[in-house]
Amino acid sequence: MKRILLSITLGSLVxxxxxxxxxxEPEEEARVLSTLDTNSAQNVERTDSVKNxxxxxxxxxxxYEPAVTVPANNNMGITPERIEIPAIDVNAPVQALxxxxxxxxxxxxxxxDVGWFEPGTKPGSQxxxxxxxxxxxRSGPAVFFDLKKLIPGDQIHLYNKDGTKRTFIVQRLEAYxxxxxPLREIFGPANHQGLNLIxxxxxxxxxxxxxxxxxxxxxxxxxxxxx
Amino acid sequence: xxKLVSSLAAIVLILGVFAPSAFAxxxxxxxxxxxxxxxxxxxxxxxxxxxxxxxEGAEFKAATDYLEVPAGEHKVEIYAAGTKGEQDPVxxxxxxxEAGMAYTAAAIxxxxxxxxxxxxxxMEASEGMAKVRVGxxxxxxxxxxxxxxxxxxLFSGAEFPMVTDYKELEPGTYDLEVRTTDGTQxxxxxxxxxxAGNVYSAFAVGTADNPEVLLLQDSAAMPSEMPQxxxxxxxxxxxxxxxxxVLGALALGAGLIFTRKRSEA
Numbered sequence: 267m268k269r270i271l272l273s274i275t276l277g278s279l280v281x282x283x284x285x286x287x288x289x290x291e292p293e294e295e296a297r298v299l300s301t302l303d304t305n306s307a308q309n310v311e312r313t314d315s316v317k318n319x320x321x322x323x324x325x326x327x328x329x330y331e332p333a334v335t336v337p338a339n340n341n342m343g344i345t346p347e348r349i350e351i352p353a354i355d356v357n358a359p360v361q362a363l364x365x366x367x368x369x370x371x372x373x374x375x376x377x378x379d380v381g382w383f384e385p386g387t388k389p390g391s392q393x394x395x396x397x398x399x400x401x402x403x404r405s406g407p408a409v410f411f412d413l414k415k416l417i418p419g420d421q422i423h424l425y426n427k428d429g430t431k432r433t434f435i436v437q438r439l440e441a442y443x444x445x446x447x448p449l450r451e452i453f454g455p456a457n458h459q460g461l462n463l464i465x466x467x468x469x470x471x472x473x474x475x476x477x478x479x480x481x482x483x484x485x486x487x488x489x490x491x492x493x
Numbered sequence: 494x495x496k497l498v499s500s501l502a503a504i505v506l507i508l509g510v511f512a513p514s515a516f517a518x519x520x521x522x523x524x525x526x527x528x529x530x531x532x533x534x535x536x537x538x539x540x541x542x543x544x545x546x547x548x549e550g551a552e553f554k555a556a557t558d559y560l561e562v563p564a565g566e567h568k569v570e571i572y573a574a575g576t577k578g579e580q581d582p583v584x585x586x587x588x589x590x591e592a593g594m595a596y597t598a599a600a601i602x603x604x605x606x607x608x609x610x611x612x613x614x615x616m617e618a619s620e621g622m623a624k625v626r627v628g629x630x631x632x633x634x635x636x637x638x639x640x641x642x643x644x645x646x647l648f649s650g651a652e653f654p655m656v657t658d659y660k661e662l663e664p665g666t667y668d669l670e671v672r673t674t675d676g677t678q679x680x681x682x683x684x685x686x687x688x689a690g691n692v693y694s695a696f697a698v699g700t701a702d703n704p705e706v707l708l709l710q711d712s713a714a715m716p717s718e719m720p721q722x723x724x725x726x727x728x729x730x731x732x733x734x735x736x737x738x739v740l741g742a743l744a745l746g747a748g749l750i751f752t753r754k755r756s757e758a
Contacts, residue, residue: 269749277745341666341686369717385620385690385714393691393710398720402727411727447719450525455692455710456558466723477728480719 342459342487343388344426349380349397353420354412360397360424371464373398377408386453389424389461390432390487396453398464401477410465414439416483422461434461434485441467441479452482459487524590525559525614529599529707531630531698532607537574538583538600542567550574554698556709564592569609571600584609595711597694601654602632608654614711615659615692623664623687624712627671628656628696631704635673637697642670642683650674656694664689671697671706679704690714 346360362384363372373381380399387393400408420436442448452462468479528540530551540548548557551574566589570582583604588611590596595614602608610630618624627639629651638646647669648657669682680697685708687693692712699705 273745273748276748277741280741280744282741341684343686343688365716371716371718371720373720373722381720383714383716387691387713388688391686391688392708393688393713398722401723402725404724404726406726408723410722442719444719449715449717449719450559453713453715454559455713457556457709458558464720464722466721470723470725470728472725475725476721477723477725480722 341391342432343391343395344424344430344432346382346389346397346424346432347427348425350423350425351416351420352423353417354415356409356412358399358409371396371398373400377403380409383453387460389434390459392457392459394453394456394460394462396462396464401466401481410463413463413465413483414467414481421488422463422485424461433488435488437484437486440482440484442482443468443479444471444474444476447480447482459489461485461487522564522592523561524564524592525595526562526590527557527559527595527597527614527709529556529597529696529709530554531599531601531696531707532604533632533698533700533703535583535600535604535607539572539574539577541570541572541577541582544568544570546577554705554707556707559595562590564590569598571607571609583607597709597711599628599630599696601630606632610654610656612656614694616712618690618692618712618714619661621664621689622661623689624659624661624692625687626657626659626694627651628694629653630696630698631701634679634697634701634704637671637679638674639669639671639695642668642678642681656696659692662687664691671704680706682706 345362348358349360350357358378358380360380360382361374363374363381364383364385366372371381371383377400380397382389383396383398387395389395389397399410399413401410401413402408416436416439418436418438422434422436424432424434452464462485463483465481466477466479467481468477470476471478526542528548528551530538530553533553535553537550537552538548539546540551542562547560548555551557566587569584569586569588570577571584572582573580584600584607586609588596588598588609595616597612597614599610599612600607601610612628615624615626625647627648629637630653632653634653636650636652638650639648640646647660647662651657664687666684666686667682669685670678671680671682672678682695685695690713691710694709694711696707696709697704698707
């Protein structure tokens with residue numbers, strides 16, 4: 267009996283010691299896109315991508331895009347059922363989701379699906395459609411774990427239930443503090459046909475039980491040259 | 494303590510001391526402005542706000558996305574592209590913007606009568622509805638109605654340079670047209686899709702001979718905060734827990750084996 271107690275004590279001791287030691291070491295990978303590195307993320311921005319409102323004081327120099335005229339049929343929006351991101355081997359179902367109780371954006375309750383913010387814009391329509399997926403679960407990576415590896419020019423394909431496809435091209439990646447993300451830039455009105463992907467990034471905040479930052483990947487519809 | 498804080502927070506929420514938008518972002522002191530070039534014969538322009546360029550080389554029918562500007566009065570100057578410092582601005586005016594509001598500043602009318610029209614934009618539609626308004630920005634064109642083809646007008650008698658009030662409509666795809674008040678079709682807008690939660694401005698621009706419509710999105714449904722997209726399972730703390738657990742179990746096993754061997758001996 268004594269030996270079992272001894273073993274348990276030893277086991278617990280090793281557990282606590284190693285936990286304390288391990289916990290002190292920050293893991294580099296999870297911090298790749300923290301705020302400090304936002305500048306480097308911006309450096310890979312395409313030159314033709316449109317820089318939107320920023321938090322810097324005063325107005326910023328702004329390029330423009332032509333407003334969208336109403337074509338004979340502008341119905342490019344689809345209800346997404348599946349997402350494919352070949353660059354990071356993502357092929358996942360898409361759920362249409364709405365608001366949380368707190369009025370935030372709901373996310374799938376599993377780690378393999380991607381959520382589409384259904385009250386907002388349809389992917390392909392004018393404006394910003396938004397998809398969100400988990401970066402990880404309690405013990406391992408989830409569907410958007412590699413989202414931070416996307417680079418401008420990568421393609422994202424969405425399909426509706428009939429197999430109709432819309433392709434979006436990655437423009438830029440930005441990381442924002444969770445409490446201070448530019449919601450209007452990500453979800454709000456726009457003249458282009460945008461699709462923005464969100465997942466968690468930055469250090470994990472144990473107290474708040476959430477990651478301290480959000481990664482936003484801005485993409486725009488790849489419109490074939492119309493005759 | 495944590496519980497107390499969260500219940501306090503809940504009470505504050507219920508009392509509505511903080512509007513949800515205050516949580517949404519901390520840009521509460523700013524206004525949103527977008528610029529539209531709606532003067533059919535004016536050249537490409539540069540737009541300066543308080544002597545800083547905000548838009549360069551905008552041509553007829555160009556519209557910016559919303560730009561954030563501090564609330565208050567601003568000097569807006571519009572120059573023919575590339576002529577600041579050499580020529581007088583074609584428009585110089587002051588506009589006053591309020592925090593948390595959105596505006597469209599449109600350069601309208603023919604070049605010789607160019608003027609800046611500032612209008613306030615709606616930032617919210619009722620749940621499940623789309624919201625639309627129509628602007629008549631075609632100098633010299635007659636008053637128009639906008640409505641379904643062969644149907645009753647949704648907006649009637651809009652004259653240059655009037656922008657109608659917003660109207661809430663069921664979301665869906667509409668075959669709309671812009672027609673003179675006596676029923677002659679000016680612009681065919683078949684297949685115009687209006688999505689729930691979105692606010693739109695349909696600005697008729699151009700000339701009486703060559704009218705077109707720009708459909709701008711004024712607002713979209715937005716959540717009050719970013720999604721919760723991770724549980725921390727790939728970060729240091731959880732990994733540490735996992736590794737520590739494994740090491741602890743190993744030590745426990747080793748202890749058992751070790752002590753057993755000793756008791757056997």
